[in-house]
Amino acid sequence: MSQASSQSPEADALLRSEIDRSLRHPVMFFFTSGAAWLAVALLLGIISSAKVHAPGFLDSCSWLTYGRVQPAHLNALIYGWGCQAAFGTLVWLMARLSRQTCRAAGLILTAGHVWNFSVTLGVIGILAGGSTGVPWMEMPVFAWVPMLLSFVVISIWSMVQFKVRPAGHVFISQWYVLAALIWFPWVFASAHLMVHGFSGSPLMAAAINAWYRSALVFLFFTPTAIAAAYYLISKVTGRPIYSYSLSLLGFWSLAIIAPWAGMQKLAGAPIPNFLPYLGAAATILIAIPAIAVGVNLLKTAAGAPETVVNSPTLRFTVAGVIGLLVTGAACVFLNVPPILRMSQFTLSGYGFDVLAIYGFFSFVAFGMIYFVVPRITRREWLSSRLIKVHFFLSVYGVVTVALVAIFGGVMQGLGQEAFAQPWEDAAMRAYPYAVATTIAWIFLLFSNVFFFLHLALMWLRLGRRSSHPTLLGHGHHANLHDSIHGPEGDIDNAGPGSAPAH
Template sequence: MTPAEIPLTPPPFTAAVATSPEDEVTRGDVEQVERALIDASTRVPVLMFYTSAVVWLLIGTLLAGLTSFKMHMPDLLGGVSFLTWGRIRPAHMNAMVFGWASMVGIGTSIWLMARLSRTTLRHPLLLVAGAAFWNLGVLLGLGGILAGDSTGYQWLEFPPYAALVLFVAYSLVVSWAVLMFRFRRGGHIYITQWYLLGAFLWFPWLYGATQIMLFVVPVQGVMQAAVNWWFVNNLLFLWFGAIGLGTAYYMIPKVIGRPVYSYHLAAIGFWTYAFFASWTGMQRLVDGPFPAWMITASIAASILTIIPVATVGLNHHMTMRGHFGLMRYSPTLRFTVFGAIAYTVFSLVGIVLSLRSVARYVQFTQASVAYSHLG
């Protein structure tokens, strides 16, 4: 499907087709019952993902605190091999990336996809099984890292046996997401569904291609660093970023009770985001022993991400115009708007850090770490 085929007008309001007040109330009641049934069907798997995510958040936070203490007191627990800085730091990052952020993103995506597809979730226990396998994969991965079985690649430190379990878990999840979209009711495809479907398809491409190029048929020499940074940058953009933007496109209009300002801007933002973000990553290796065109292409792509950043930011701002006061009463709106602003700041900082004149001075400093954490 091309951008021209995306519906460029918002779906009509129910009130517009009602013939009488009685019909309007009846239709509203039906829609309310429909949403309640959909929410009930997704409750168990979504809560499973959310609860697990919170547990991993707590574990990751404890590991982060210990990592910070060891930066100031290197001898702290120095005699315990599995609590050395070189093991707990990657364990902390992977707990946050795959335990906390990924699981809460998957849980949100399941609920949103069911809502927007207007279909109940069939056989939810299979998604619960997917969540259980995902937890098992994260547990095995963290155990492997702490035991010294790390691969040594950033955000890919999980040993191969843990990555295999994650693949099984993700297969269960993405199958149900695609099936929900396949059997959706109504012909309108909301922009949130585009971002969520993109994220569900981009993640196995990123993770699978990287696993193959680093562990199955490994590339040689410095190209391993190039593959690693391509994965890290695109995981931020095409996995976490896509889920976050899709969620914002749903939450903001839903809470304030008005449609998205422009479907044209939404379509432009999605397609430019998908194209330019996938070329980024190599800008983290400025002045490294790589072909100049690879670095330059990533820098150019990073700069051009200003297009989706500007279109998405403008769309959100114009949708919110005149309704910013509602943030005082809605925690959901406050978190969503803050996340949208953080995405804009993160993207702009990334553009600045990708410039050669800046990267030469900051790429080996804590600025790169801060940038990743901001994302």
């Protein structure tokens, strides 16, 4: 961070703007194409959710049958939006925190295109009927090797940057970035190898797949979002992190607990019995890192409540941190044994995934995008109204999808457990919740189409040329500008350390 640097403020600002400039193309590519994928994922989500309550909707075409649209929706959400938003975040954070300009932007950009191309072919493959039928790994088998290789190319430079960083303090975010960079290929490669590569017990393949879905959320999206949240909250408020011990507790408890989680999705299956129940216990314990990190971050943000309201970045990030706490609560609620038997095969599994990926990770990622994009494009966001629309529609949408699906899932589970009643009773219970989910996805699509357009305009460098950031409050902007962004907050469009544009 800037305090650790012995350079003059001018040289410091110059270095930051050089880092931003060196990463402009890859990071903007990850964010914009991620946002476009998000819009695609939401559109597919509306179609698939509508089919749950209106099975006749768009049913004449094999490409749009529920069993293909639903996996395509989740794969687009996870690999198209989630992973790409995460890559942009990780690459930018590591460069800034290690104070290194990126010397391989072209290579990262190329790898990003390879990733994007593989995901596109993969999602088309799912819709065309080439799905492997393995949840979250449905993309045809050709896709995962290029995806893994492009991840390695994207992440290796961040590792190098960390290695050659100037000696000094390592910020908390860097722990999480490194962890995400190490865990992702490990989880991704071992799950794909075990399921697609080696032949083994079909049941263990299913169990490893359940572990993979959980590990992707808790060992990749979670650390990435936490890294971004630690950075953004302390940076924008200009305050030090509330407690170092809580940071340590939050990090190491996640590292120790999360790899055991996941197999509770197979509770009752003929696999060694400790696997699902250990998974359930570990998932319940995820509440510990969630609370440690959530409290630490909220305590840090609470010192500057006005900034949280006015800064688009902080508003999204703090909402995401609240999403993390809700996710932690849902981990406990859905996996305690009396509820696990009811939540195991219901809408609540989906609701939980949406909560973790959208309600927590994506909100922090939006915060990151609102912070980073003005710095790398050297333009300010065009409209605070668009940002507000994005924020409120997203909050309403995700609260509805996640809570309705989780609660509706448990209702559905109650129906399933009532074995003396006819099956139709249980099947009918999903109906109202599915209707609510469809409506909420429409809200989310609406909000994200505006977000994508806003971002695309920024990408075309049509943002405002100004040194005053776009804020959401009605206060006097010049004052807020100084109080909000601290010594480093100026995006250097006109400041002393400003490098020539282009």
